[in-house]
Amino acid sequence: MYEGVVQDLIDELGRLPGIGPKSAQRIAFHLLATDPVDIGRLQDVLGKVKEGVRFCDVCGNVSEEEQCRICRDLRRDPALICVVEEPKDVLAVERTREFRGRYHVLGGALDPLSGIGPDQLRIKDLLSRIGAEEVTEVIIATDPNTEGEATATYLVRMLRDFPGLTVTRLASGLPMGGDLEFADELTLGRALSGRRAL
Amino acid sequence: MSLYRDTGVVLRLHKLGEADRIVTMLSRRHGKVRAVAKGVRRTTSRFGARLEPFNHVDTQFYTGRTLDVITQVETIDAFALPIVGDYQRYTSAVAITETADRLTAEEGEPALKLYLLVVGALRALADGQRDSSLVLDAFFLRAMAFAGWEPAITECARCGEPGPHHAFNVQAGGSLCGRCRTPGSVHPAPEVLVLLAALLHGDWPVAEGSLAGARRDASGLVAAHLQWHLERQLRSLPFVERRAREAPITGALGSDAMSGDTEVTGAAQGTRGSGVTEGVPGGPGA
Numbered sequence: 001m002y003e004g005v006v007q008d009l010i011d012e013l014g015r016l017p018g019i020g021p022k023s024a025q026r027i028a029f030h031l032l033a034t035d036p037v038d039i040g041r042l043q044d045v046l047g048k049v050k051e052g053v054r055f056c057d058v059c060g061n062v063s064e065e066e067q068c069r070i071c072r073d074l075r076r077d078p079a080l081i082c083v084v085e086e087p088k089d090v091l092a093v094e095r096t097r098e099f100r101g102r103y104h105v106l107g108g109a110l111d112p113l114s115g116i117g118p119d120q121l122r123i124k125d126l127l128s129r130i131g132a133e134e135v136t137e138v139i140i141a142t143d144p145n146t147e148g149e150a151t152a153t154y155l156v157r158m159l160r161d162f163p164g165l166t167v168t169r170l171a172s173g174l175p176m177g178g179d180l181e182f183a184d185e186l187t188l189g190r191a192l193s194g195r196r197a198l
Numbered sequence: 199m200s201l202y203r204d205t206g207v208v209l210r211l212h213k214l215g216e217a218d219r220i221v222t223m224l225s226r227r228h229g230k231v232r233a234v235a236k237g238v239r240r241t242t243s244r245f246g247a248r249l250e251p252f253n254h255v256d257t258q259f260y261t262g263r264t265l266d267v268i269t270q271v272e273t274i275d276a277f278a279l280p281i282v283g284d285y286q287r288y289t290s291a292v293a294i295t296e297t298a299d300r301l302t303a304e305e306g307e308p309a310l311k312l313y314l315l316v317v318g319a320l321r322a323l324a325d326g327q328r329d330s331s332l333v334l335d336a337f338f339l340r341a342m343a344f345a346g347w348e349p350a351i352t353e354c355a356r357c358g359e360p361g362p363h364h365a366f367n368v369q370a371g372g373s374l375c376g377r378c379r380t381p382g383s384v385h386p387a388p389e390v391l392v393l394l395a396a397l398l399h400g401d402w403p404v405a406e407g408s409l410a411g412a413r414r415d416a417s418g419l420v421a422a423h424l425q426w427h428l429e430r431q432l433r434s435l436p437f438v439e440r441r442a443r444e445a446p447i448t449g450a451l452g453s454d455a456m457s458g459d460t461e462v463t464g465a466a467q468g469t470r471g472s473g474v475t476e477g478v479p480g481g482p483g484a
Contacts (some may be wrong), residue, residue, distance in 0.1 A: 018215060018216060110285075112433065112434035112437035112438075113296055144247075145247075145250060146250045146252070153283055153288065154285045175241050178242060182244050183246060184245070184273060185248075185273045185276045186246065186247035186248070186253075186276050186278065187247055
């Protein structure tokens with residue numbers, strides 16, 4: 001145990017995800033040895049992050065204003081909506097530079113064991129958004145795991161009655177660089193059902 | 199390093215660190231096992247989707263100091279794929295795995311009957327041949343029977359007098375005869391008790407011929423009975439979709455007709471506090 005504020009700093013850092021007691025100690029001593037200007041900059045950012053960051057009124061992504069940068073961008077196609085679970089998934093899709101539509105962040109996936117049902121997610125917002133805007137396609141990009149698939153199933157059921165709306169799901173299949181013999185049945189089954197003509 | 203191998207059903211997952219997961223599994227010979235699956239969240243993981251909830255897998259573990267570690271997995275039944283393709287079946291499967299997790303408090307204690315019951319219930323949900331709501335209630339009743347909490351349906355829970363009896367009290371353990379009847383008992387229709395007995399004993403022709411109202415009332419009684427004995431509410435139960443597949447014409451209680459495709463979610467399901475009051479699951483009195 002260290003004295004006073006050093007131990008407090010280690011304890012606080014240790015509460016962050018993925019930071020164990022040894023890592024917390026290493027970061028704390030790194031901060032002690034860091035230039036005060038750099039520490040001041042970190043302090044500023046930490047102070048601003050809770051006060052200055054909010055969620056976009058339209059899509060639910062993190063934003064500094066009422067609407068996020070993507071929803072404000074008039075060059076983005078308003079007829080295309082990509083539905084993701086978390087703001088970090090927006091960044092993952094953006095990195096592909098393939099998608100020029102807009103997003104809708106659900107805020108998680110359906111997970112009854114954690115008490116998350118349809119009412120805890122931004123599903124109603126999505127439905128009212130599709131009703132109000134000229135949306136022609138919704139791409140469901142929830143995680144390819146049990147909760148993500150169940151969320152996709154639920155969304156398909158809710159969206160199928162919108163006239164003229166196409167609902168699509170991100171393709172899933174074999175990862176590049178892998179061996180077929182190690183592919184699990186679920187992934188291989190998906191790859192087979194989603195095969196394409198060459 | 200001590201290795202062991204067992205078959206099991208994946209009950210639930212917890213994230214661990216950057217790319218690992220703690221997998222809770224109900225196994226055939228070792229009961230409930232919690233083990234680490236290293237790197238399973240990476241897209242290149244050799245485990246792939248084998249360790250997703252509801253899957254029935256053959257697994258090799260090595261014994262760790264605190265948690266065992268999963269080294270190899272082969273799929274026996276990929277129940278996850280068909281189950282997540284239907285939201286109603288998915289919510290039922292989550293309730294089944296949560297109940298199995300709760301009923302096996304001790305890790306490493308074999309629970310073969312429960313294991314076989316969970317595999318059977320998930321197989322029935324994956325096949326999609328039976329109404330998922332009936333499968334769920336049949337699972338609850340039989341799981342309670344294995345745990346020693348089988349509700350008395352055809353005889354009095356207190357004195358054992360053969361029935362059928364009109365009163366049903368969750369705290370008392372099921373049906374009560376006229377002499378043993380206590381305040382707060384509900385009075386389910388005779389069809390509800392017939393359905394409960396059919397579900398408990400696997401009489402599917404009778405269960406599938408039941409009316410929507412009887413199914414709804416039976417579900418309420420089963421949920422109340424289960425949660426009373428578990429002493430805690432099942433977190434997944436309020437999210438379970440109860441949508442009868444068949445479209446019976448009227449409810450079992452006659453006056454409150456309920457169409458077959460009416461959706462009843464968790465609010466209608468009894469809890470320890472509310473499910474045993476007069477008339478809640480049972481409808482109009484005796």
